Amino acid sequence: MDSEHFSPYRPDGKLYGFVCVVTGATQPVGKAIVTELAAHGAACIYACSTHPDEPYADLASTVNVAYPNTKVIGYPYKTTSEEDTLALIDDVLNSWGRLDVWTSSTGLLGPPSITSTGPKDLYAAFEANSMPAFFALKYAPAAMEKTTKKGSYANAAPKDVPYGSIIIVSSVAGTYGGCWGPAFTMSSHAALGVVRSGVAVLKGTGVRINAITAGQIDVGVDLKGAKMKEMEQGQFPPSTLQSQEAQKRVIGLERAGRPEEVGRVAGFLASGFSSYITGAELRVDGGASVMNPLTVPV
Template structure:
């Protein structure tokens, strides 16, 4: 197909003037976490045909994902949201998920890797096992996305007979890695988290050359302080270490106003909107980018979350 024809095709959804994702089949990991839920909601609002909202296991946070699915089905009845148990650190599970998506829909368009593990806050409390776990959780899912999703994204399909359907006549796709500003700066939470998020950002940067000629883009969202609703009074250190982002309440309101340009912590929905942008045609000429969602903190001074 002539390139000039493909970019003007009404079916080449990334170039839709309205940014809609009609026909798109999406995978979002970490869908039980606040940021993952916000991303699923945003893709549904953009009109995606199907979203695989991935959970870590069949029983993990089932109430949260059930509530999300029910809410989105009511708000966006033409978008099918599928709760899918998926081990993000497993190569085999990644291949099974992609096979299931292709067998059911014949296409894959968006892959959002939204995973995270803070790990211990200090080097003295960090063991080699902790470091391995940080890399497996923060960087390995991004690697699997880069390695296996593009081949599926290059498959074209005629228009299906489901809601919000559209044909896919040109190979394209968008891989979005949700990480932290710790991938750029030091001093955010703990050393294992910083090292592992640097690796995740490395996947994005190396991915540009890897994806040449595929029509697939890869970008990173690096978030700063995001209020994910963690109540420090009821959370122990171990529970905090399992989170995707450091609890915003680690810093006082006075400190936040001093170090964050917008003088507040971010909201999960504000990360979700950036993911929607990177999934849509509004970002059609963006790849290999790191989009910081940190309220300007990293410009004013490298974000440091004290322990």
């Protein structure tokens, strides 16, 4: 990290020159992460999601209005595919010669109860919630170790030292039970296992890996308007699972979180401000996990 080009105090932005990948980029939390990285000077952000019909163009145009020197590239690929992950990394290196940040923001809630959970549901949850993190750990570091001269594109900077930050966005279900259904809890634990095992894997590479475990995040899903099958496809349990009264009682900050509050933590972990943090779990839950169970003095 002994390089002026990776100083978090750079006046042109703490991520100036960085080339980033964000999966799940068209979902509320993913959009917030893309915006946060652009706000701090990233040169390029691959905004990735599985479905080719996602609104990639809308996301890119919205971000580029505010941050015109950050190139946002909508990139559909199957996040659970090893071949697609390798193809994406090849594309990034061939186009930019560097890779600095990989944020895996994928998720699948699955069924809410054990009675409605079958083996296929469990396999699907592990594939969606932990496989993208595994592929990021296995394949992104070699690309992040590559150095390169300054390019001829906007917000370009040379990369003169190996550097990389892998950020796995998961749920507090990875640290305790009782959050939605068992498949979600089991697979979230596996995602956190990728982060913890990654520290030894990454020794000597200059690459860090950390997790963001989110609590109740208001991603705009309303229990009244969503069908159960649609809800099972979501990334996080709807914040409306808890009434405002319950949120005030069991969440330290007395409210659900917002996607941009997760995005800010991703920006911190992407930058040199977190240079001595790896293998960590940064819990973004408003203090709920240390409030439960809430004991009221008699």
